[in-house]
Amino acid sequence: MDWLERVAKLRRWTNNDVRAPHKPLLLLYALGSFQRDADGELRYSAVEEELKRLLEEYGPSHPTTPAYPFHHLVSDGVWEVRTDQGPGSPGSGVRVLRASGATGRLAPELRTALRKEPAMLGRLARVLLDFHFPPSLHADLCEAVGLDLDMVGTEDATGSGPGGRERAARRQRDRRMRELVLTAYEFQCAFCGYDGMLGASTVGLEAAHVRWWSYDGPDEVDNGLCLCSLHHKLFDKGVLGLGEGRRIRVSRRFVGRSDASRQHVLALAGRPVIGPQAGVPPVAGRHRQGHAEQVFRGEAREPLTPAYTG
Numbered sequence: 001m002d003w004l005e006r007v008a009k010l011r012r013w014t015n016n017d018v019r020a021p022h023k024p025l026l027l028l029y030a031l032g033s034f035q036r037d038a039d040g041e042l043r044y045s046a047v048e049e050e051l052k053r054l055l056e057e058y059g060p061s062h063p064t065t066p067a068y069p070f071h072h073l074v075s076d077g078v079w080e081v082r083t084d085q086g087p088g089s090p091g092s093g094v095r096v097l098r099a100s101g102a103t104g105r106l107a108p109e110l111r112t113a114l115r116k117e118p119a120m121l122g123r124l125a126r127v128l129l130d131f132h133f134p135p136s137l138h139a140d141l142c143e144a145v146g147l148d149l150d151m152v153g154t155e156d157a158t159g160s161g162p163g164g165r166e167r168a169a170r171r172q173r174d175r176r177m178r179e180l181v182l183t184a185y186e187f188q189c190a191f192c193g194y195d196g197m198l199g200a201s202t203v204g205l206e207a208a209h210v211r212w213w214s215y216d217g218p219d220e221v222d223n224g225l226c227l228c229s230l231h232h233k234l235f236d237k238g239v240l241g242l243g244e245g246r247r248i249r250v251s252r253r254f255v256g257r258s259d260a261s262r263q264h265v266l267a268l269a270g271r272p273v274i275g276p277q278a279g280v281p282p283v284a285g286r287h288r289q290g291h292a293e294q295v296f297r298g299e300a301r302e303p304l305t306p307a308y309t310g
Contacts, residue, residue, distance in 0.1 A: 003078075003113055007124050008131060010076050022069035024132040025054050025145075027078060030106055031125050032146035034114065041082075041103040044070055048098075057237075058133065058141055060294060067094045070104055080107050134212050136236045177219040181207035185226030185275040191240065191248055192264065193274055194228040208232045210242070210287040212295075222284040226275070230264065239265065241296035242288045246273045249292075249300040262304070270303030 010023050029051065033040055044067070051066035071092035073079040081089035083100035090100045106114070114121050125147055129138045142148075187202055188195035196203045208227045211217030227235060234240045234254075241249035250269040256262065276282060 003110060003120065004123060004127055006077060008127050010073075010078075021059055021132045022055065022064065022066070023073050023076065024128045025058060026051065026066065026069040026073055028125060028128050028141065028147065029054065029145045030079065030104070031121055031128075032142075034106055034111070035121060035148060036146060038111065038115065041105045044097040044102045044104065048094075054144060057144070058137065065094060067092050067097055070097060070102070073104075078107050078110055079104060130214065132214050134209065134214065134236045136206075136208075136233050177224065178207040180221050181224035182226045184221050184224070184277060184280040186277055188226065188274060189228040189231055190225045190273045190275050191227060191231045191235075191268055191271075196228075204229045206232045208235055210283050211290045212236075215294075217287065217290075221276070222281040223287045225273075225283065234265065235291075236295070238295045238297035240268065241292055241300070242273065242283060243292075243300060246282060247271065248273060249296065251297045251299070252301050253298045254301075266301070267304055269301045 007027065010027070029047075030042065033042055048066055051070075055064050055066060071081065071089045074081055074089055080087070081102055081104045083090050083102050085100065090096045090102060096102075105111070125142070129141065133141060182202065182205060186195075187197075187205060189205065194204065196205070206227055206229060208225045209217045209219075210223050210225060213219065217223050225235070231240060239251050239254045241251070243249045248268045248271045250266060254265060256265055273282075
């Protein structure tokens with residue numbers, strides 16, 4: 001059985017291209033648990049709050065529940081659920097999962113395969129990360145689910161590393177994307193203007209996908225922004241966004257009390273985006289709207305008063 005292919009083809013709930021990474025998040029969590037204790041089980045009532053926090057931080061912007069993937073992941077053949085009455089999931093209701101003593105863990109065949117080939121755990125994790133989340137979040141996500149980054153490795157699933165054939169069969173990244181986006185924005189962060197260089201090379205500047213590549217965002221300039229490493233991470237986490245009139249949005253959920261937080265984040269609220277240069281298309285409205293609906297967290301802050309903008 002090709003477990004990499006099976007994981008790559010996890011069935012996801014879809015509705016108007018809304019992000020639904022519930023199953024990938026649960027499976028990453030389960031892989032982290034297996035890495036720590038290959039014989040352990042995850043009792044729903046014990047892990048519910050932790051899974052909720054994962055969904056709140058890395059899932060869709062609207063409220064959701066871990067009960068859905070806990071039940072439905074069984075249908076993908078990589079997960080099993082048992083209750084106090086025996087094998088089988090009692091359903092996707094929160095109350096019934098709690099009351100029945102439901103526990104979940106990787107399917108028996110998958111556990112056997114991982115014991116025979118321990119390195120496959122890292123490849124499975126890499127497929128899940130590359131298929132469902134932007135690279136800027138991978139390290140934080142691995143830490144959140146307790147996955148050893150050394151075991152996960154650095155190969156991606158674009159066709160050049162383990163598991164690459166699954167991604168290559170679908171679509172491959174355009175390696176020119178970074179160069180095209182950074183050139184379009186004249187090698188400066190579109191949010192803060194940072195333009196650091198080390199010799200002839202840029203330092204800390206990245207090409208950010210507005211609509212995530214893992215969710216069919218194209219490798220095109222009108223789906224990209226040149227951002228510094230900090231603002232790229234905050235953009236992918238939903239702290240920062242794009243509003244009408246190409247102005248920067250800052251989430252009200254973000255809290256920062258230091259001068260650095262005010263200067264580098266809060267003061268961005270309402271500022272115009274820097275670039276792109278004349279003749280290059282700005283971020284397309286459909287991509288901006290997709291980020292606003294699926295990634296940006298909550299409502300946008302009002303711009304700071306002049307006394308606090310530094």
